[in-house]
Amino acid sequence: MSLKDKRLFLLDMDGTIYLDNDLFDGTLDFLEHVKNIGGKAMYLTNNSSKSVVKYIEKLGSMGIKAEKDEFTTSAQATALYLKKTHLDDLLYVFGTKALKDELNQFGLKITDKLSDDIACLVMGFDTELTFQKLEDACILLNRGVDYIATNPDWVCPTWYGSVPDCGSVASMLYNATKRKPKFIGKPEPTMIELAIEQTGFKKEEAIILGDRLYTDIASGSNAGIDTALMLSGESTMEDVENFDGKKPTYIFENIRKFHDAIK
Numbered sequence: 001m002s003l004k005d006k007r008l009f010l011l012d013m014d015g016t017i018y019l020d021n022d023l024f025d026g027t028l029d030f031l032e033h034v035k036n037i038g039g040k041a042m043y044l045t046n047n048s049s050k051s052v053v054k055y056i057e058k059l060g061s062m063g064i065k066a067e068k069d070e071f072t073t074s075a076q077a078t079a080l081y082l083k084k085t086h087l088d089d090l091l092y093v094f095g096t097k098a099l100k101d102e103l104n105q106f107g108l109k110i111t112d113k114l115s116d117d118i119a120c121l122v123m124g125f126d127t128e129l130t131f132q133k134l135e136d137a138c139i140l141l142n143r144g145v146d147y148i149a150t151n152p153d154w155v156c157p158t159w160y161g162s163v164p165d166c167g168s169v170a171s172m173l174y175n176a177t178k179r180k181p182k183f184i185g186k187p188e189p190t191m192i193e194l195a196i197e198q199t200g201f202k203k204e205e206a207i208i209l210g211d212r213l214y215t216d217i218a219s220g221s222n223a224g225i226d227t228a229l230m231l232s233g234e235s236t237m238e239d240v241e242n243f244d245g246k247k248p249t250y251i252f253e254n255i256r257k258f259h260d261a262i263k
Helices: 027-036 052-061 074-085 097-104 131-143 166-177 190-199 213-223 237-242 255-262
Strands: 008-011 040-045 071-073 090-094 109-111 118-123 146-149 155-158 161-164 206-210 226-230 250-252
Touching (some): 008 190, 027 040, 052 071, 071 074, 074 190, 090 097, 090 131, 131 166, 190 206, 226 255, 250 255
Parallel strands (some): 008 040, 040 071, 118 146, 206 226
């Protein structure tokens, strides 16, 4: 299928359609075009520090009207995985209040206090990070509890550069404990598969847009759909040349250029 035949557009957000609180030029025109052709935009994010409600509010402040069923997050994918593997277990959640609230909605038993009956450490991108959490995590990992992380991203882009994301903190904990987590979000195909199943489109009609090769593009490749790299966030053409995974199906400077290509 050509780009003009695509109908399901799976969108990474930060670095792809906006940066921090600044909407990229072309985003609103692109979303309007998707609506006009009878397509669907779904928002996929590895960022587990915000709830879906917070994302709806953030997009609304930028002029984008979004509904709850238009989101698939690493927190949701993690919750679904934990329901299958640790439904009755006590989980120590190393993350934001928003992540805890999201996991609570799935009926999981969570805590942020050390105890002897904790079965699993669940870590997300934590913008409320404290040294106490790092210490608790090391104690639990040295005990041998299961270890799950929402996403492997090294950094989260901001207007002034980047800040350490979940993958960087996981690397720090590995240096201290020699334990590595099972990552749930992109590049695993789970979030894409959930989005396609939810919308009813065919895989051939879907494409993922993102700014990270090792998460966004890799997840699309792992799910067997086309991919479009936006050079408006983390990745550069030099990164593409050095990337040892499957290269993006398409590469665009930004969402405006992508919009022009599918019109």
